[in-house]
Amino acid sequence: MYNKDHKEQGGVSWVKFAIIGTNTITEKLIEAGGSHPEFELTGVYSRNQERADAFADQYGAPLRFTKITDLALNEEIEAVYIASPNALHAEHAVTLMKHGKHVLCEKPMASNQKEIAGMIDTAKNQNVVLMEAMKSTLMPGFAAVQEHLHKLGPIRRYVGNFCKYSSRYDAYKQGEVLNAFKPELSNGSLMDLGIYGIYPMAVLFGAPRSIKASGLFLETGVDGQGSVTVDYGNMEGVVMHSKIIDSHAPSEIQGEKGTMIIPNISEPDHIHILYRDGTREELDVKNGSHPMYYEVAEFIDVIQQGAEQSAVNSFEHTLITARIMEEARRQIGLQYPADE
Template sequence: MIRFATIGTNWITEAFIEAAKKVEDFALAAVYSRTDEKAKQFAAKTGAKWTFTNLEELAKSNDIDAVYIASPNSLHAEQAILLMNHGKHVLCEKPMASNTKEVKAMIDAARRNGVVLMEAMKTTLLPNFQAVREHLHKIGKIRRYFASYCQYSSRYDAYKQGTVLNAFNPAFSNGALMDIGVYCIYPMVVLFGKPNILQASSLKLESGVDGEGTIIFTYENMDAIVMYSKITNSYLPAEIQGEDGSILIDAIHTPAKVEIRYRDGRTEDITVPQEQHPMYYEVKEFIELIKNGKRESEVNSHEHSLATIELIEQARKQTGIIFPADQ
């Protein structure tokens, strides 16, 4: 069994634990929170044996093999590096960290300590994303990738009333691009590699983060357009356009229906059944890496995580979104 601890007591950690419990060889050993009361409440809810309020004690524990980090983005790098320096494998929520410098430091720590570091990007490990990869050759030469993830945040209501919660606070390296734009960019990097140039625009809120934005990426023989928002909704599918047809993906963040529409009028449903919770597949990949003695995922690789954060950082610089972590 791989004995896990979790950092973070929000809904995403609950969803992670629910999904992970279905994975063979997963065991929830401990939970971490800054307060003892929260840690104990969360442990009681999730069935964890131990609680921690001191991160260094967690890092030194001989009862923990791996840690899932779901703290604010600005804390990812510091926490992950401490844990990896004590031999813990780390599954870190997306985005991996605040900026390129932090991600590079995390990768260095993983390699130096011989542990697994993987970004918890669920999309690229889902069965229907694998279906996209397997059928991509059918649409001929790729000319365009389009992805939109625009989801009105309930926290924006509080923001408009004058309360700036974490989601809209630059101190936590947050905002629309970091929170949900990454779901459009990471799959693009996995499918097509890193583009040559990008042109970004965004709406900067008074708090200093972006509410929404658009990025145009230019490759040698194709382009890519990404739209993201936390202050509006969108209902558009993602699309990969080839010279012989297009692949339509119902939702880029969690693909559940995928079809090819060929130029000659034919359609082909390439959807495959997804029997598990979307987060199940990332946990399964992570545990298999540990058990097989591998140090990084071929899909959610260090290279893909680094390329993604480099693109995000470039886009932020173009649009004037600067975090305290960048200083």
């Protein structure tokens, strides 16, 4: 459980974080957290001692861990950001939460619904905070989308488009298979990029009536790209994703009175509405902070408020997203070892 007597400095109450993973995403999280007055990086976990020491030295973290159990048992650490491979999220999160740690878990939360349900049960039983680190739905741009959505009239289509050529794909084509393309780690385009289109759809519109999916497989057995179409009865959702091509098309929310244009669904800003009468409305949104700052702020706020979960990145929205992705994987024949 949360220790209300944790470190205070200059009248500010700090939350002592550890991070799992020593990669680009953890570097970004630390950078974002560094601008939050209540974030304190205290520990670093890596399976490799040398890597843990080097990363901790780089960011000034006094504690280093190479065993999850040692991290879980450490009484100084209050919260952990998990950025290990997807297939390890559930195991790491459950171990940590059983020892009273709050968990901010990188998206996707886990490999499948079963793992996520187990994580949620553990969080509730241990009275700790568990939140999926989906940055986009906590950014000011997404709040503006929600605020102005009514201006579009009846919504008829949501289009979430995120196709980005992976920096690791060139290595893959040369015969080097990095984690991003390994099915044993529950990876691939849908899990990595498709979720950016699916999660906001779940927050805005809830669970769909039905799902149809297609995908293009790579030789390793993961999807390189694909699409998901869902039916909401009075509207449809279309999500396109890829790690092997680029797309410069925006995402859109199409209504009978106008269309909202979202240039970058993963970091929503510069959003505008094109109305049927030809007028254009700019939604004056300035994120102002690091894109990952807002998930750190939300997570810390939920802890400080003593709440069970985030109202936006909630258990319900995480589970709806997981159901859509798992059904999409079932339809295209993409199974992970974690599913067995």
